Each structure stands twice: as C-alpha cells, then as structure tokens.
Amino acid sequence: MVDGNFAELLAFQAKTRHSGRAHRMPNASAHPAARASRVLSVVAAIAFAVFGAGCGNTLYAIQINSASSKLEEAHALGAEQYAPYEYWFAYEHIEKAQSEASEADYSDAVKLAEVGEEYADKAIKLARDAHRGAGR
Numbered sequence: 001m002v003d004g005n006f007a008e009l010l011a012f013q014a015k016t017r018h019s020g021r022a023h024r025m026p027n028a029s030a031h032p033a034a035r036a037s038r039v040l041s042v043v044a045a046i047a048f049a050v051f052g053a054g055c056g057n058t059l060y061a062i063q064i065n066s067a068s069s070k071l072e073e074a075h076a077l078g079a080e081q082y083a084p085y086e087y088w089f090a091y092e093h094i095e096k097a098q099s100e101a102s103e104a105d106y107s108d109a110v111k112l113a114e115v116g117e118e119y120a121d122k123a124i125k126l127a128r129d130a131h132r133g134a135g136r
Contacts, residue, residue, distance in 0.1 A: 056106030063110050064101070067094050067117035074123040083126035090119035 071090055079087040093116035100109040 056104075056110075057101070060097075060101050060106045060109045060113065063113040063117070064094065064097055067097070067113045067120060070117055070120035070124065074120050074127060077124060077127035077131065079123035079127040082130035083123040086119045086123035086126060090116045090123060092116075093119065 067090070071087075071094055074083070074087055074090065093112045097109045097112035097116060100106075100112060
C-alpha cells in the first residue's frame, strides 16, 4: 500500500529528473565557518582521545619507577635492618600499586606508589642516620 506522501515523493523525483535540474539541500560544510567548526571539533575529539584517555598509565609508570628506585636505594643502605617498618611499609605499598595497575586501576595505583615512595624516602633517611651514628 502506498500512501499519498510516498506517491508525491516519487512524482517529485520524476519531475526533477526530467527538468534536468537537481534540487539539493544546502551543504553546511560548504560554508567556511561551518567547516572550520567541524575541523576544530574533530581535532578536539582526537586530542581528548590521545591525551585524556592515556594519562593514567603514564602517570603510574613515572610514579612507580621513582618509588621503585628509592626502594632499591633503601635496600642498598640496609633499611630492612635500620628502618624495617618504613622499608616494609613502602615495599607493600609498591607491590599493591603494581597489583592495582595490573587491573587498570591507575588512580589507586598512583596513590599507593606515592605512599610507597614517601616511606622509602623515610627508610633511606633513617638508614643513613643509622650509618652516621655507627660511624660508617
């Protein structure tokens, strides 16, 4: 069953084909301001996808590398013996940060790595103080 609107549409298409003149809707992209606006929107979307979505793992990588190197320094100074609480607290926080990152929970991983780095710094300071007090 064909309704009246469909029949009028077919008649319009036949009429425009025979007249040799094509009726087109105005193209919004032909206007320079509209084109610039669309290009800006696409660039903004791409920038957000590249920079917005990939920040978590980058920040985590920077933080965990810093925390791990400080923990290694604490270990080299003997912080396991001279500052056991601070050393193991840092160690466990760094381990947990790695676990959270493996589950793509980067915000928690970054926070845990920051705490781990803070306590690794404390362990380094205490181990150095112990070395100085022992005359090493």
